[in-house]
Amino acid sequence: MSRAEDGRVHLTREHALELLRRMMLIRSFEEKCAELYTQEKIRGFLHLYIGEEANAVGVMQALEPEDAIVATYREHGHALARGISASAVMAEMYGKASGSSRGRGGSMHIYDAGHRFYGGNAIVGGGLPLAVGLALADKMQGLTRVTCCFFGEGAAAEGEFHESMNLAALWKLPVLFVCENNGYAMGTALSRSESNPDIAAHAAVFGMPADVVDGMNVVDVEAAARRAAKAVRAGEGPRFIESKTYRFRAHSMFDAELYRDKSEVEEWKKRGPVIRFTKWLLDTGTAHESDIEAIEREVETIVGDAVTFAEAAPWEPVDDLTRDVMSPAKGAVR
Amino acid sequence: MSRAEDGRVHLTREHALELLRRMMLIRSFEEKCAELYTQEKIRGFLHLYIGEEANAVGVMQALEPEDAIVATYREHGHALARGISASAVMAEMYGKASGSSRGRGGSMHIYDAGHRFYGGNAIVGGGLPLAVGLALADKMQGLTRVTCCFFGEGAAAEGEFHESMNLAALWKLPVLFVCENNGYAMGTALSRSESNPDIAAHAAVFGMPADVVDGMNVVDVEAAARRAAKAVRAGEGPRFIESKTYRFRAHSMFDAELYRDKSEVEEWKKRGPVIRFTKWLLDTGTAHESDIEAIEREVETIVGDAVTFAEAAPWEPVDDLTRDVMSPAKGAVR
Amino acid sequence: MTAMRTITYREAVREALREAMARDERVFLMGEDVGRYGGAYACSKGLIEEFGEERVRDTPLSEAGFTGAGIGAALGGMRPIVEIMTVNFSLLALDQIVNTAATLRHMSGGQMSVPLVIRMATGAGRQLAAQHSHSLECWFAHVPGLRVVSPATVADARGMLWTALEDPDPVVIFEHAALYNDEGEVSAEGDLARDLDRAAVRRSGEDVSIITYSGSLKKALTAADTLSAEGIDSEVIDLRSIRPLDNETILTSVAKTKRAVIVDEGWRTGGLSAEIAARISELRFYDLDAPVERVCSVEVPIPYPRHLETAATPQPDGIMTAVHRTLRR
């Protein structure tokens, strides 16, 4: 990743292929997960990000290693886009001790302190106050870092959302809020859960600049994120991006999808972030079929290796069950 | 009270004097309460409404007996304006068995089922979802009733506020929200607690028509409430009124008022709802000094009688302590 | 003789909901995804088609808001059933439940009645990890003004809602998420009222009283079967109601067996098991032949992997060990 400071996208061939590579990695990784779920290798809730890859990938371009990320239970994409290894994430999906959370969390609770990746949160809206606090800590410590918080449009109905908007705006905290508006919260369409479905307006009312972007277009997302992150980094206070996107798969593996038409899904698929960006790359001559194929092979290898790693990884011994409930080093934190 | 249906104020001499009488009753009642507090007849928290009387009195004009009211811990004014007897309220302040809540609640928890007065709520923002539910019940039962919910501007920061706005607007429920914006939540000035201190905007963003009114002017308040209640009653969904007002006294009897200047209080007192309306009545010749004096005597008698009643009222026997925790008539509710 | 039929726990809940709405037009169901989606655990599948979206009311993600709206609607003459997907999410609504629903009758000197039913899923066993697997029934059982029940059987799941809806006070119903697929018998018609307040003796025995509820009942019965092969005769009590607790059934059993093992999926410290153990120890002090045993969840946020989740929660093995301890075997 290039330094994000100037707030603009430099769409070199190299950068474009990198964007595609990351999206394809997420796609391939998650398709594998779906398969592994039917094989009962992965259990619990599995929420796929398929269709929404442009968001995590685009936004992460605007973030630096020192920035922090807070995500949701639908966070495989964010973890991978952030650069957490596919093997660590896959091992976590298996619940193995080599997983990014030692297997404790599974699909919904991926953490990585090294990447400042603060979850993984299975309480809708629960990550928002956390992001506010991380940003508050940065501000109080005089650190020029951004905290980026992802959440769905469903979360915007929760009280914690509004409280967080207010705190961030009131205290001018360096938070970049990214609402991934995929139109549904489980089976509830946005128009059936918000009297005013314009989510950006619910941030703007707190005096926070709020942008709406096409979340199926990775370059648009990156551009919006760079602009917003630049402002946040400059100390201008929080920024909000509402990204219009869509999930191609069911909410979780338990969802019978009674609430939407297949045709609607098909329509959106035509605008899929991978398919569309690939087409653009080819149409403009930025990339050739062989580039795409090379990336395909590359990500397949990564995903294959991740599965091999996860399969071979050890289980946490049962004796360690109560490990990490409390710190063993009481009184010893830095 | 005249039928409120036409949504306009008819300021006859009779009506004007009635407005003044009600405001003066609240004022006199609460001044007595402050005195009784120093005598330790009233204990716990006592939140006085002095300075804000125009709000309860003005809004209640727009409500019918079948309408419901939800208020806060600063609700003596609402209770009296609703027509609950001063004696029942005073006995409640004493904690006597003849109090409006059998003495169980005290100052913060006045209830009266007969007047559809649903408290009295000492959780800031806690009454808002309740009001939404009362209105939902009316709508589902096809009843043309209004639920009027009072709360302070401090409550607007709570998640429950935003959730309630959304539910009421989404389901087009017959609620009249009245935010009594007195500028402070305990010692916190609005500008220090809301990034956007325009409270009406926080309702309007949900698509709810929101009015701002001079809460020191009882006629303005009545007019706004009549307009809003008419729309609500007509099935147009919820309405919101932000009433700019001021409390002349400390937040509660424990408050040292470190957070505001005496001069600010004095400025507002000049615009006091009683003083100003009285002056207007005299200036326009609508009333004479003798009318005012008659009202003064009248309310003094009511308050005096209330104190006598409360003093004489019995204490709840200790044996009744666990009464009314659960219904004695399990399974027997209508 | 009443004809019997076999249905799942999920179907029992659904039938109970359907019956309640058909019987009383004041009854409606409200919660996240109860309508179009059919319920997070599919309990209300098909009901929106039958009763319409007014009465099978999808809500926004606003646990405090819609639970509070349920309280208000109950005050306003309706009989709402509020569904909270999982007990972990109910933490967002506790203010409304504890500060308002549970206190209103008393604070108002008896004027206000809140005939609200709140249903929620609870418990572990589905590998949903630390934010979806807890058992906080004991918190609700601590609160005066609430009634709390937890059907462990298909028949109780079918019957308890009826009684809950008759109650003029707020009733919280916990449905253990691991039970929804269980099958069991219910009568083909009628006779569905269940006494919410009484525990049920699911197995009579002489040697030890195993006291449990909800998702742990099956485990207790499994343990009892194995123990029986060893010649240990366990009495298994299903509490059904966890507030109030049915002292009489518990104490009568312990007076007979002189030994008690409590099985509770809640964490041990300060859980419901503590209350039951304390009561037995206080009120059967002179009868007990051994200390009351508690088999509870290990004090850890429930972890995701199957083997750790299993190790963290009560299992038949642990129950048997505890029974052996009370019998000094």
Next chain:
Amino acid sequence: MTAMRTITYREAVREALREAMARDERVFLMGEDVGRYGGAYACSKGLIEEFGEERVRDTPLSEAGFTGAGIGAALGGMRPIVEIMTVNFSLLALDQIVNTAATLRHMSGGQMSVPLVIRMATGAGRQLAAQHSHSLECWFAHVPGLRVVSPATVADARGMLWTALEDPDPVVIFEHAALYNDEGEVSAEGDLARDLDRAAVRRSGEDVSIITYSGSLKKALTAADTLSAEGIDSEVIDLRSIRPLDNETILTSVAKTKRAVIVDEGWRTGGLSAEIAARISELRFYDLDAPVERVCSVEVPIPYPRHLETAATPQPDGIMTAVHRTLRR
């Protein structure tokens, strides 16, 4: 010999806050009205003038929001002290406390540490009625991942914050609202670290162990004094830490006295008293000469009038009666 001086519980809390902020610039105080107003119970009066509004941070009325922000700030390297005015309002923040603060370390496989201190007032005695008077310490004591303390004395109020801030895990401090005006001695300088995990024997005795904490300690000591005049020699234990509980001190005492009375302002059913009674009954089964007694709040939302509030909460009389019962007098 260390010089001693007398201050109030409120002043002790304030001194502890001041010292913490002076010592460590990562420490800050955040909550409703902690700044300009000086704190609902005046604990932070003067601190905003001394440390500025960044570090004595008034928040909007957003319990979930600012508690969650405290968690985030702790993750981000600060040492926040979040004040929630009253335990009843903490219900609005329980999602953040239980689902996030308490689980993060475990869910993240040990990567995340939440060195957050949450202070809140608790308890009855000030006629604040059913939405301001409860004692829900037991709820917090039930949750793995939290540490919970409740200073009953001025010296502990002065010292415990220091230890809490040293802790890498979330610590909840309960301050009983009826204690703020109490006076007590603290050392003039130094020696303030308090072991959060150990109970304190406040009075040694041979005949009965009275186990209590927080606002009930004084009442227990009063009862013990009166009992002593009757020739009954009570040992009074102040738990100080309610999660974890100090089994050793409790059990050692009961092994000696063979009788225990627990005094807990929480409601009886499922309260902290149940856990302590259960532990003693389990672990001192063969030592106990009488059933463990519990003196708790009556199961009613706390009513406003003085006489009913007094009747609803533990009082010395009731403690004495319970002691008499354990001694069969």
